[in-house]
Amino acid sequence: MRVWQPGSHLSMQRGAQVEDWSWRRTARRVSTLARLAGRYKLRSTLAIASLLAATLVGLAPPYLAKLALDEGVSEGDLATLAVIVALFAAAGALSLATSAAQTYFTGWTGERILADLRNKLFRHLQRLSLGYYERNRAGVIISRLTNDVDALDQLVTDGVTTLIQNTLILVGSAIILFVLDWRLALATITVLPLMALATAAFRIYSSRAYRAVRERLGLVTATLAEDIAGIRVVQSFTRESANERHFREVNAHYRDANHRTVVTNGLYFPFVDFLASAATAIVLGYGGYLYFDGSVSAGTLLAFLLYLSNFFDPVQQLSQLYNTFLAAVAALDKIMDVLDEEPDVVDRPGARDLPRIEGDVRFDGVRFGYGEGAEVLHGIDLDVPAGTTVALVGHTGAGKSTIAKLLARFYEPRAGRITIDDVDLPDVTQESLRRQLGVVPQEGFLFAGTVHDNIAFGRPGATRAEVVDAAGTVGAHDFILRLEEGYETDLQERGGRLSLGQRQLIAFARALLADPRILVLDEATSSVDIGTERRIEHALRHLLADRTAFIIAHRLSTIRDADLIVVLEHGRIVEQGPHAELMARRGLYTALYGDWAAEVA
Numbered sequence: 001m002r003v004w005q006p007g008s009h010l011s012m013q014r015g016a017q018v019e020d021w022s023w024r025r026t027a028r029r030v031s032t033l034a035r036l037a038g039r040y041k042l043r044s045t046l047a048i049a050s051l052l053a054a055t056l057v058g059l060a061p062p063y064l065a066k067l068a069l070d071e072g073v074s075e076g077d078l079a080t081l082a083v084i085v086a087l088f089a090a091a092g093a094l095s096l097a098t099s100a101a102q103t104y105f106t107g108w109t110g111e112r113i114l115a116d117l118r119n120k121l122f123r124h125l126q127r128l129s130l131g132y133y134e135r136n137r138a139g140v141i142i143s144r145l146t147n148d149v150d151a152l153d154q155l156v157t158d159g160v161t162t163l164i165q166n167t168l169i170l171v172g173s174a175i176i177l178f179v180l181d182w183r184l185a186l187a188t189i190t191v192l193p194l195m196a197l198a199t200a201a202f203r204i205y206s207s208r209a210y211r212a213v214r215e216r217l218g219l220v221t222a223t224l225a226e227d228i229a230g231i232r233v234v235q236s237f238t239r240e241s242a243n244e245r246h247f248r249e250v251n252a253h254y255r256d257a258n259h260r261t262v263v264t265n266g267l268y269f270p271f272v273d274f275l276a277s278a279a280t281a282i283v284l285g286y287g288g289y290l291y292f293d294g295s296v297s298a299g300t301l302l303a304f305l306l307y308l309s310n311f312f313d314p315v316q317q318l319s320q321l322y323n324t325f326l327a328a329v330a331a332l333d334k335i336m337d338v339l340d341e342e343p344d345v346v347d348r349p350g351a352r353d354l355p356r357i358e359g360d361v362r363f364d365g366v367r368f369g370y371g372e373g374a375e376v377l378h379g380i381d382l383d384v385p386a387g388t389t390v391a392l393v394g395h396t397g398a399g400k401s402t403i404a405k406l407l408a409r410f411y412e413p414r415a416g417r418i419t420i421d422d423v424d425l426p427d428v429t430q431e432s433l434r435r436q437l438g439v440v441p442q443e444g445f446l447f448a449g450t451v452h453d454n455i456a457f458g459r460p461g462a463t464r465a466e467v468v469d470a471a472g473t474v475g476a477h478d479f480i481l482r483l484e485e486g487y488e489t490d491l492q493e494r495g496g497r498l499s500l501g502q503r504q505l506i507a508f509a510r511a512l513l514a515d516p517r518i519l520v521l522d523e524a525t526s527s528v529d530i531g532t533e534r535r536i537e538h539a540l541r542h543l544l545a546d547r548t549a550f551i552i553a554h555r556l557s558t559i560r561d562a563d564l565i566v567v568l569e570h571g572r573i574v575e576q577g578p579h580a581e582l583m584a585r586r587g588l589y590t591a592l593y594g595d596w597a598a599e600v601a
Helices: 008-073 078-127 130-135 138-151 153-180 182-229 231-236 240-292 298-340 400-407 430-435 451-455 464-473 477-481 500-514 530-544 556-560 579-585 588-600
Strands: 361-369 375-384 389-393 415-420 437-440 518-522 548-552 564-569 572-577
Touching: 008 078, 008 153, 008 298, 078 138, 078 153, 078 298, 138 153, 138 182, 138 298, 153 182, 153 298, 182 240, 182 298, 240 298, 361 400, 375 400, 375 572, 389 400, 389 556, 400 518, 400 548, 430 437, 437 500, 451 464, 451 500, 464 477, 464 500, 477 500, 500 530, 564 579, 564 588, 572 579, 572 588, 579 588
Parallel strands: 389 548, 389 564, 437 518, 518 548
Antiparallel strands: 361 375, 361 415, 564 572
16 A cells, blocks of 8 residues: 655656656757758758668678578588679678768768758857856856867767668667577577676766766866966966966866766776677577577578677667767757756847937946846936036945946846936947947957957958057057058057057057047056056047046046046945035045045055
């Protein structure tokens, strides 16, 4: 009698949900690859046709060997033997042709599927919001595009064909074994229960091991990417030894995960070989007895042994493929996790393009917090008329950069609204908004490429004259001409050949050439020296003229010249007004200004 226990029904429900989720996950994996392969239906069909032909041809030689021995050699019939030998040669030639065709069509299709998957993944990453990149390490994201896509290589190029071909050979060989002699076939399958148990255990342990391998490999890539990107900081703080120890630890975890797969393979595959040898011994012993008893011919016994090899070889191949399958599935799951990510900020249905704006910006009761975290902006009310230069000041963490991110719509506020020219930001497309908004960050990011390409980044169609004019306006033209190849100088990754100040001047030129209606300078002058700052002060006048600007800065000259200074503390606006008015109030701004003046002194 079964006793009902509290929670047993719930456990069954959870088990059913997990199973249902697993099946849905598997269906999604298959459909993802199927959609990618759907673009190449003709070559996929040719690959399958040549695969079937190669499989059928591969099953013929053992039976031809039986005929050659029983009807040619044993009967002394040279003519029959000659015909069978000719059929052997024809089967070999046909196998060569079909295998070559199958390899070509499968490889061609597989490589294009991988290339399409990389493009799909990269295109999706471009759509994701800034928050995704702030939550995830760059190296892990890179690993999805490189290591994880590469892990699918063997599966899509020859794994599918190996699965189909070996399954057909396994089933075909089993059927032929029973047709040749059912008694020997029944004697052979006595080893199958042991093989089934070993295979089930292998699947369980391998699945866990290969999933751990994918996770550890992502951490290795992420650690490498961070260490290489921050090598200047590493060397400045003499952290080489500490970083080496950290990488050694991460690499050891990756090694251990790989070692578990090696141990699992090292136990399983030799056991399959042992079972194959045991089955062969059974056939030789029992088959020899039947031969001496006259119940089976020598040709049948030879064919049986050959087909027996055809039976166990696919088991080995399929088990090895399972390793590939596990690695590929673990990688595909990681890729699908990225593809399942949705942008934090999406355009509303029917969102329209933002027409050319004047630049009147209003924050009305804006509240915001990152993710599920605590609120960092508490009811921001701010009215910025078009053409106004606003300086956002306050201690670190006061919310200055957050305001800039909300204005660029990298995030959505939890409450309140932000308008430009009385138009709600969610009512317009992100692309049309950002076309009229320029951001110059604290450290001007430069891409690998020429100086010209970096300045023209926001306007790829800009002429050389327009690029030179923008560079001259911000005071970058002279130092650019002193570079090896002037505007055609290759800056390499992140512009590492230039000083911080030079990189920032190019970033200013890039912003000026893009001609945004609203400009955000996020500590844009903090990385330049006083001399360089003075050279770009006149550039700022050109850059800020006739456009709305939000400047996050602590340089005295930048702050004093602003039309409006907004003082933030703990996510709230505590003071706002021009410099002279705020100094007269002797509030928080006066204290901050005194601190900055002391630093300059």
